[in-house]
Amino acid sequence: MGLLDKKYHDSNIIIVSLESALNWARKSSLWYEQFGLACCAIEMMATAASHYDFDRFGIIPRSSPRQADVMIVAGTVTMKMASRIERLYEQMSEPRYVISMGSCSNSGGPYWEHGYHVLKGVDKVIPVDVYVPGCPPRPEALLEGFLTLQKKIENESIIESKPSDKITEEADRHETT
Amino acid sequence: MTHQISANVQETREMTINMGPQHPSTHGVLRLEVVLNGEVVSRVHPHIGYLHRCFEKHAEAMDDYSKVIPYTDRIDYVSAMNQEHGYVIAVEKLLQLEVPERVEYVRVILAELQRIASHLLGIGTFGLDLGAFTPFLYCFIEREKILTIFEKISGARLLYNYICVGGLMRDVPDSFKPETADFVKTFRPKIKELNDLLSYNKIFIDRTANIGILPAEVALNYAASGPMLRGSGVSWDLRKNDPYSIYDRFEFDIPVGSGEVGTVGDCWDRYMVRVREMEQSLVIIEQALEQMPDEGNVMEAVPKRIRMKEGEVYVRTETPRGELGYYIISDKSPSPFRVKVRAPSFVNLSILPAISRGALLSDLVAIVGSIDIVLGEVDR
């Protein structure tokens, strides 16, 4: 004979914690920024197209970073592009996530040694949540990257901030002092 | 009733806006600095180099000519087989190497399949730029079929590293021939479907006809090639005009732009040349499948170590985007002295300022889409 007994039985109400409701909503509608850099972008397009169909996970492309939840860094980031990536990341609203797709954005990939104009890993400029290896990764691999990100979001807390944001906050503090 | 507008109100100032490097219809990381007079484009300054991955430096740094092949894949990642093919032909010319018949036929079939796959992507994304989403999905269904064939022979979907100097990495599986023949059979009706869905769609024609007109003499002065040049009515295809590999054994037509729905050399003509080229590629594949010898060692002519003499060669091949040139200078060392890539997209994109003057901003998207650039190739 609890307080809530027989109070909600004829309207559709489910009782969950606020945290899991938010996390459930966030992980089920990961809108990504439609932003291709290089070879991996073609595989990203293939993942979004008919055969692999991103939409069934609620993953929809957005053309503006301001509407996006997740940024897929799909391809080689060059020195000329690095500052632009940083700005795009800053334009995204919180909570924001980054998937680094392919060897190039993970670590420089095949260009790590002689690529004078290639950034050796996008994590040198923005925090990354999930790394998807491959050159280029298969669409299945990118999908797994998204499933991993969903798992990560499931375990998030609204009180504690995202670990990656903490890093940037610390870095900001470090810079100002 | 007439409105009186004083002269100083009518005065407009030019406005500069940036398109890219993050933009859904620049096909990658192209940045266009557009000077607008109202909605009309006065000038366009393309800024490139956002994907400059130092290919030429890598080619000089490799200690073997074969080690450059994976990097050539990544120059134009939409048509990796054609890139490999071009580079390998250039190295074989320097080595004065003869390759077995079977290898030549497999290479040609793969190059033509890749051409279809690349055009499908180009057409699909061109439609996407202009607001047609469904053709994109249809194109990708067919493209996946080609990628499945490629995956069976090389193990990769996009960047293959399959064609090697003197031969192929391994022989094609037995299923290659029937599956390719099957694809040719099923793909032909799909081209008609695509024409019904997109090519002769009223909205699509309104967006592309009479827009971005490129006259033939301008195209030649800019050294445009591929569908860009053929769209302007110039019948020029390296497979016919300067045959390489075994292309002189096949009969096929060169589709050119005719101004069917607008003016010769407009966006629609460039688009339609690609659609018709896919049909011609099917014709070549059919003939090649018929003539291809069933037996033969594909590794026969592969040299154990590549020993070069001093010399230089400029070899050009026809990729889906146009004339791909490899200028290789060799010295006696195991690594190339200089490799310069003459990328078709790089040259074709340089025409953009000339043909987009006076267009509307929304038409600029159509013009960029009709050039079908791959930024990996523009920036290398």
Place this chain on the structure above:
Amino acid sequence: MKQPEEIAAYLKDKIVKGVLEFVPAEIGQPWITLAPDSIKNIAKFLRDDSELRFNTLMCLSGVHYPAEQELGVTYHLHSTTFGHTVALKVRVPIDNPRVQSVESVWKTADWHEREAWDMLGIIFDGHPNMTRILCPDDWEGHPLRKDYVQQETYQGITTRF
């Protein structure tokens, strides 16, 4: 259709100033060397002459020859009218790398010449916009020179692994 040696002989016949020599190649393709201060006139002649009609510049490549302390430019021309092809070369010393621009003859040279400046530091006299094209404007050095040393940082970001 003319062979490269015929074209070289034809040029010498017409007494075009600046044609130095025809170099046959053991393997690969031959070329004609030219004086760097006459390339523009020769280019115009090659384009407009009724027997040559080289209407397209296929490729323009810069090369660094470290042994000779020289930079070079190679031009690959093609005539769609006659179907013949020729390669031209000029060489300039590395401490004064100035070549005449052929941008006014073939428009396609515009971006190719900017690339050669960006990658190798060859200056093209008469080019309307001699700026970097692939690397950012504030990049240091010319990457395709054989003695190029990669800069350690760019805008505060390390360029190393």
